[in-house]
Amino acid sequence: ICYFGRIGLGGSARCTVTLKNIGSADNGDPTAIIDRGIIAVPPGDTSACGGGCGWGQRCDGAACVDGPFAAQEEGNASDDDRRLCASSGECESGQFCAPDAFDPSVGFCSAEAEPAGGIFTFADGDPGWSPESPLIIEPGAQVSFDIEFSPANLAKYTGAYLLKGNFANADGMFFRGAVGIGHNAPVANPVVTLVDGVAPTRTDPDSGHVLAAPLSTIMLSGENSTGVNGSRIVRYEWSLSDNGGSVPEGSQVRLQDPQGENTAVVYRTGSRDVEGLDSAGIYIAALRVQDEHGVWSGWATVTFEARPESSLHVELTWDHPSSDVDLHLIRGGDREDYTSGNDCYYMNCKPRNGNPTLSWGGAGNMDDPVLDLDDVNGFGPENINIEEPEIGQEYLIGAYYYRADGAGRDRESEVTVRVYLYGRLMFEEARILEDGSAFNGHWWEVATVAWPEGSITPVDNYYTAPPG
Template sequence: PITETCDGTDQDCDGVVDDGACMVPPTVMCPAPLTTRPLVAVTLVGTAMDADGVIASWSWTLVSSPPGSTGSFGSPASPVTSFTPNLVGVYTIRLTVTDDDGLTATCTTTVTATGDGIRVELQWNTNFSDVDTHLLRMAGGTGWFNSPNDCYYANANPSWDAAGTPDDPRLDIDDVEGYGPENINLDVPVTGATYRVGIHYYADDGVGASTATVRIYCGDIAVTPAYMTSRTLANGGGITSDANDFWRVADVRWNGGDSCTVTAINTLTTGGTARTTP
């Protein structure tokens, strides 16, 4: 008898062919693709088996995601985990399992985060700075920084139009330490109504000018922006944010269904002027 090797024979003469000499890698299966909303978690359930041993470890990782986005796993080293996307788009996720022989197997799946009604997303390119997202109800007839017509950090979930919450906007994320993202969602816009998107450079924290990028999504199936644009904003040098740039980005008219019409404005004023001029 000699030491058993993986060759289809019983070399150690114990009556068992190959006798554990052939290490078999595990097999793994990912869940089917899932769809959710930004900031709404989904549950991912992986399955795996190992014909000649046991599964020793599990690892969920994010392979690709929309620009500037992040995704968080609740239990990335477990067969079952939650995953929470933070921006609209497609997230590709890989599950890797390792068996007790050190052999691995992988699979991939996707989580797609869609918009709902009107969704405005903001990102910018400087750290520590504070850039703010605004959504103005034009039917209110007032300027920015007011309650209830301007949805922004100081009025994050105003009551608009009909009774109840579906037609009320909400600021889901207010980032004050750089880069973003920030987003405002209006799940059930009023058909025929127009909403204006504005961006205010609230504070630069000494970093200077910052380039802001805005994406506007329309409809509950949209993963491609209806409109995207960027502009560089500056600190006005005053002692308050009223001297800083305020960017009137675009008007969004809700047509009903999943349809909107976006009309670019793309003009700059100051925060102080914006208080009285829509």
């Protein structure tokens, strides 16, 4: 018997049937299958049609009606709920006497299910066997085909597949049952539950999706997913790359536990995983769930965005895990100030006790730069933020290929710089940088930013060594 179990509406499942000719080669008689059908009507109760209806047909009044047919039982009926019958005349109007899938000699009254395409079908199309073109199975050989179940309603379906040939039984019929249950699929409901360890506090006013700062930690949860009729959710499958999932270009994030009810988002830096969103931009996480009956939901998505909160946000990423590229932001726009107190970079610009190290401009730290991460071995990012840049100031953005570690030293690396003003991406440029000799890599002057105009002017000057 083909027992398909519970299958979600709109879904399908297959059952493979294998026929083997176990006859010996000595008798020389191959098995010839000359007809086929997928039915749920026994060869009985044909009196109104003069006894002339065959397999794959049923008597409808005084005429034989071609199948295939499938029996549909309401509400996942159990055997105890059935009304047994020996002929369709014992059933209510609109019902017929269908055979039991396990024992075709036992009939039960059922409504008929005949949607377009059928409930039980040959999965790969009608095989086309006929008396004129039979399937020949030589002695000792075998053939396989698939039966497909596609439920149309929330119901239990009983059907059968029938093959007619020179089988070694009285009527040459080969009959096997098929049973499947149409089942409402569970519903996946992915949500962002935590940003930096607390419930989200920022959302986009237009789309409603959760907002977080770059490098913020994110916790995703499928705990609100539901099964129908009390079915338990037993499996989770998350994706950031397929089935609707996506990440910003250049981002290297992945899911910490892609099969968990809850999962963090992590990225690789050096030899360790770090929780957080490595790049500014929009992220979409996709989730599907499976209930205890093995039925999968469709894919559902949740969107969240790493949006810079500072007025000026400069982001640097690159394309090789063992390259080390450094981001520089030079106050005043003079390249000769490279590595001076007017240059924010890894040596002097990382925060101390949560406060900026460099003091630029007037009192307070709103106009002071902060390098939030110095990624010495990874894809980046390195980000420099200024909450409120100085009025009348110009800043030069530079990238320095500090070194390439591991195999393939002196290699090239594609470097990308993005500039965000008030949380919006306003500039993006990529270029191939070369490592050069050890600790003497190449230098790229990318662009200048003038404040308060917010005008960004591409520079794109490339040097085989940094200034000085």
